[in-house]
Amino acid sequence: MAAPLTATQFLAALRAEGLTVVETLGWATHNRNHKGPWGPVHGVMIHHTVTKGTAATVRICRDGYAALPGPLCHGVIAKDGTVHLVGYGRANHAGLGDDDVLRAVIAEEDLPSDNEASTDGNRHFYGFECENLGDGKDPWPDVQLEAIEKAAAALCRHHGWGEDSVIGHLEWQPGKVDPRGFTMSSMRAWIHDLLADDEPPTQPPAPPKPTPPAPAKPRYAPFPGVGWFTVGRKSPIVLAMRKRLIAVGCGRYQSTKNPDVIGSGDKASYEAWQRACGFTGKAAQWPPGRTTWDALKVPNV
Structure with a gap:
């Protein structure tokens, strides 16, 4: 109350x-x-x-x-x-x-x-x-x-x-x-x-606590932020994203070279996915946004 x-x-x-x-x-x-x-x-x-x-x-x-x-x-x-x-x-x-x-x-x-x-x-x-x-x-x-x-x-x-x-x-x-x-x-x-993200208030140091078990890894990769999606980015997440885009029928890839590096095929494929999600115009253009990323369910590799 x-x-x-x-x-x-x-x-x-x-x-x-x-x-x-x-x-x-x-x-x-x-x-x-x-x-x-x-x-x-x-x-x-x-x-x-x-x-x-x-x-x-x-x-x-x-x-x-x-x-x-x-x-x-x-x-x-x-x-x-x-x-x-x-x-x-x-x-x-x-x-x-x-x-x-x-x-x-x-x-x-x-x-x-x-x-x-x-x-x-x-x-x-x-x-x-x-x-x-x-x-x-x-x-x-x-x-x-x-x-x-x-x-x-x-x-x-x-x-x-x-x-x-x-x-x-x-x-x-x-x-x-x-x-x-x-x-x-x-x-x-x-x-x-x-x-x-809040900083805790200043207070005397707490006594050490037993180390808790590590939290379970999320099933899907969290949205890495718009700035992460730069051409040339190399990551296992890129390959996982590629596989998901192909699985949902939005693959626009012309080459299998460097499948874990962001390239023009990833941009075209993701823009196809954003259009499939109902976005148009600038809203459907690269880079990815959080709404469509969450909907794509990229495995957290």
Whole structure:
């Protein structure tokens, strides 16, 4: 259980995480508090907007519409990773959801299936609407996914929550599908990594502890970062990637020479895979992005 941050604290937490934040006029006092209490807060909820165009998306999320007055969230996360603040306090974003899910969020336990709409989520969750058509084809740029991670991590960091305090709308309210195009389990894993980067507070040296067993090696190779994919890179992962691209029918290789070195065949093959995943234009061009890399399931050799 936690009292909500003040609007000033909320803004500072997002900026401290390195996010670019735009404040719309009057956002800090734009809310639905006259309809019910705001807080205590227990977590962060992620949505997609089913809209196109940042300006129109921000306007809709701030003002709402006749059947659902705004604000429809606290922040809109645009395709370019910018966070537009549109309201603060009680917002029409979560609606009624499953009280068993709320208890699991509070305890930071595995989420049960949402099968009832009995609990007021607008009171208990921070909400971010993310600009996307929600059709499973509209791409999620890496910069936008990273902004979602950082926005959620900023609030978790302030309240002392872990990544299990971050859920998708589809995990809260029966019948909802958002966010669509990435999984909340992968998003929570990325948030976990962000929170794990914190430096521990200064304290006296702890007594030595027994060396724990080495953690199990992940089954699939983690995304190595955009900068890793340079022509001439030699690695067993390159060969593993090549085999997976061929297995999913996207092999565009003309030569078997140096199969563990990144070359033009790898670029052509991976761009074919990104198109197969629904990406187009620049979003389908080399280098690989995290979304398609995770979907390719390259063995962790």
